[in-house]
Amino acid sequence: MKNKKLTSHLPFSFGMPAVIWQIVFFYLPLFFIVISSILKVTELGVVEGVTLEKLWLFLSPVYLGVIASSFLLALSNAVLCLFIAYPIAYFLAFTSHKFKNLFLFLLIVPFWTNFLLHVYAWFFVLEKEGFLNNLLRFLGIINEPIHFLNSIFAIMVMMVYYYLPFMLMPIFSSLERLDRRLIEASMDLGAGWSHTFRRILLPLTLSGVRGGFFLVYIPSFAEFAIPELMGGDKQMFVGSVVSHYILGEETGSLGAAFTVVSCVALLISVVLLYLLMNKFVKKVYG
Amino acid sequence: MRSIKLANLTKSKHGSLIIPKVNLTIPAGKFFALLGPSGCGKTTLLRLIAGLEDTEEGQIYLGDEDITHIPINQRPINMVFQSYALFPHLDVFDNIAYSLKLKKLPKLVIEQKVFKILESFHLVDHIHKLPSQLSGGQQQRVALARAIVSEPDVLLLDEPLAALDFKLRERMLIELIELQDKLKTTFVYVTHDQFEALTVADQMAIMNHDGTIEQIGTPKEIYEFPISSFVAKFVGTTNIFSGQLRNIHSDPEITIPDLGTFKVYLSQKKPWVVEGHEVSMSIRPEKIFITKKEVKNFSNHMKGTVQSIVYHGRSTQYNVNLKNGMRIQVFEQNEEHFPAEVVDYDNEVNLYWQKENVVILER
Numbered sequence A: 001m002k003n004k005k006l007t008s009h010l011p012f013s014f015g016m017p018a019v020i021w022q023i024v025f026f027y028l029p030l031f032f033i034v035i036s037s038i039l040k041v042t043e044l045g046v047v048e049g050v051t052l053e054k055l056w057l058f059l060s061p062v063y064l065g066v067i068a069s070s071f072l073l074a075l076s077n078a079v080l081c082l083f084i085a086y087p088i089a090y091f092l093a094f095t096s097h098k099f100k101n102l103f104l105f106l107l108i109v110p111f112w113t114n115f116l117l118h119v120y121a122w123f124f125v126l127e128k129e130g131f132l133n134n135l136l137r138f139l140g141i142i143n144e145p146i147h148f149l150n151s152i153f154a155i156m157v158m159m160v161y162y163y164l165p166f167m168l169m170p171i172f173s174s175l176e177r178l179d180r181r182l183i184e185a186s187m188d189l190g191a192g193w194s195h196t197f198r199r200i201l202l203p204l205t206l207s208g209v210r211g212g213f214f215l216v217y218i219p220s221f222a223e224f225a226i227p228e229l230m231g232g233d234k235q236m237f238v239g240s241v242v243s244h245y246i247l248g249e250e251t252g253s254l255g256a257a258f259t260v261v262s263c264v265a266l267l268i269s270v271v272l273l274y275l276l277m278n279k280f281v282k283k284v285y286g
Numbered sequence B: 001m002r003s004i005k006l007a008n009l010t011k012s013k014h015g016s017l018i019i020p021k022v023n024l025t026i027p028a029g030k031f032f033a034l035l036g037p038s039g040c041g042k043t044t045l046l047r048l049i050a051g052l053e054d055t056e057e058g059q060i061y062l063g064d065e066d067i068t069h070i071p072i073n074q075r076p077i078n079m080v081f082q083s084y085a086l087f088p089h090l091d092v093f094d095n096i097a098y099s100l101k102l103k104k105l106p107k108l109v110i111e112q113k114v115f116k117i118l119e120s121f122h123l124v125d126h127i128h129k130l131p132s133q134l135s136g137g138q139q140q141r142v143a144l145a146r147a148i149v150s151e152p153d154v155l156l157l158d159e160p161l162a163a164l165d166f167k168l169r170e171r172m173l174i175e176l177i178e179l180q181d182k183l184k185t186t187f188v189y190v191t192h193d194q195f196e197a198l199t200v201a202d203q204m205a206i207m208n209h210d211g212t213i214e215q216i217g218t219p220k221e222i223y224e225f226p227i228s229s230f231v232a233k234f235v236g237t238t239n240i241f242s243g244q245l246r247n248i249h250s251d252p253e254i255t256i257p258d259l260g261t262f263k264v265y266l267s268q269k270k271p272w273v274v275e276g277h278e279v280s281m282s283i284r285p286e287k288i289f290i291t292k293k294e295v296k297n298f299s300n301h302m303k304g305t306v307q308s309i310v311y312h313g314r315s316t317q318y319n320v321n322l323k324n325g326m327r328i329q330v331f332e333q334n335e336e337h338f339p340a341e342v343v344d345y346d347n348e349v350n351l352y353w354q355k356e357n358v359v360i361l362e363r
Helices: A002-038 A053-057 A061-093 A097-112 A115-126 A131-138 A152-176 A180-188 A193-204 A206-221 A225-230 A238-247 A252-285 B042-050 B092-102 B107-120 B136-148 B166-183 B194-200 B219-224 B229-234
Strands: A039-041 A047-050 B004-013 B016-026 B031-035 B057-062 B077-080 B154-158 B186-191 B203-207 B213-217 B239-246 B253-256 B260-263 B278-283 B289-291 B300-311 B315-322 B327-333 B348-353 B358-362
Touching (some): A002 A039, A002 A053, A053 A252, A061 A097, A061 A152, A061 A206, A061 A252, A115 A152, A115 A225, A152 A206, A152 A225, A180 A193, A193 A206, A193 A252, A206 A252, A225 A238, A238 A252, B016 B213, B031 B042, B031 B166, B031 B194, B042 B077, B092 B107, B092 B136, B107 B136, B136 B166, B166 B186, B166 B194, B186 B194, B203 B219, B203 B229, B229 B239, B229 B358, B289 B327, B315 B348
Parallel strands (some): B031 B203
Antiparallel strands (some): A039 A047, B004 B057, B203 B213, B239 B278, B253 B260, B278 B358, B289 B348
16 A cells, blocks of 8 residues: 555645746746736836836737737748758658768757857858859859848748757657658559648648648747847837836836736737637648 | 560669579469579569560560660559558558559549459458558558459469468468459469468479579479479478489499498489489488388488487477488477387388489589
8 A cells, every 4th residue: 555655645745846946937937927917017116006007008909910920920931841851851751761860960960060150150141242142243143242131031041040959859750650651552542742741641740740830830939039139120029028128127027017018919820820720731631 | 364484684772783694484364473582683584574674785674675765654463562552551451452543543433443353352452442451461462452353464472371371371272263263364483482382382493592594393393393492492402412323324322421332213314313423311300201210122222310300290200320421310200199109219120212212413
């Protein structure tokens, strides 16, 4: 009996540190953010009561526009990553074992260097006298250099570059688990490539696609560094607005309020995208 | 129902030749078995016919039509995979209806066809189950149903019963024979199991380790009249002796060193049947009569000592040491509960056989 009790407590005690960590460093700060977004504080720092004023403030068109552009940024990043990652993952999963490990290794290598180094590397590629402009001029496609930097294009390039592995890995692992005979059986029964993809490959790798999609979509929504570094200050995104208020003098609670508003928006968008995805998948399966 | 003809079919993988210029005709509407040891290339041959792999050299004909370069999804040839390869996310109905839906048949026709086949396979109760909810034998039947529902010209079976236990396998073999008899589809059955091949085949081919076809014939021809010692040893069990041929024009004999001279029967004229030539002699264990007594009316006789006895149920296997140090196997049917004569360990025994039951092979 004693032993039984011990084993039933075991998972609980093993899980405890993680639970405590999660509470102290995630739920508690989140709680503070929510509280500070609705507290009414006088200029002298005295709490007067509760108000939704600050939250309402951010429901104005300007801020909703910021949320919308973050939504578009995250969505287009996730979709682009999906379309680029799936063929790569397919190639990786179905090449021979020896090369598979090499390719996976090459995918991991960039993570060993600092994020800022990646950004500067892309500066060299995209700047006026950079690699891309020189290449295009050499090929005779353009005469005058193009301003790639400080544009949506530069942001997207960096976003896709940075987030691609997060899409690739889950799709790769779900493809790798797939029995290749299933593809052969489908073709043998008379299906072409697109039918096999829609009816066999996609449904059986859906968990990977879904996982990768949200793994990219959610952090992209709040991405701060990449738009800031690559996009100049042309376009405002959720991340830059939050940092502006949080770092600004005595505007911390406004930052908290905007965080709450954008979190709710993110949550709604995730639910909607999830439902939309299900609907789309059902249609594709036919 | 169409025949398959392979002409000089060649395929290599990773630089080594797997299928070396194979010529083979698989007759239309027959149950054809391709038997060979593991890794001899028989599965590759099947995959080439299916179109799962590209032909390197040579042609594949379906009837009179050259299908060498026709893509897999346009060949009227279906395959039952060793692992079944059932689609795990589709239920039994959708798995079987897969090829019918591709043909854009009306919904009602698809349902009729699937129901008909489910009934004959006793799977109606499982129609909405996923493959993972079925037993091995049921999965096997779903795989079979999926492959034949669209009425292909040829059905390829790649060791389809390998994952089943012995009893179930025996039953499935009978079901397969009856199915082929009913459908008259050309069946090509690949296996390394000689028992399965002998059971199902109208015609069979034996492939050796190099991927070359050694012999084609009915199971009886293959078993009783193997043309090489590889075939004799691979199909069934046999005893092989080496010796010299003598008197080939009058009363043919074979002289085996340290053992004596034995009468043989030369059924066919072979180029290596030459006076004084070294040849091999194969005798199946069940063709030998074992007794402690002296018996007349047998053309051949030798003596030996029983080394060990293995009781198999329907037959008993005696391992007998000969005076030249060789050991041979003898099978006796266990016809009686209380046999008149009991042969035991270390008994001196006489072994008798008729010269017609011997096969002379090239060394």
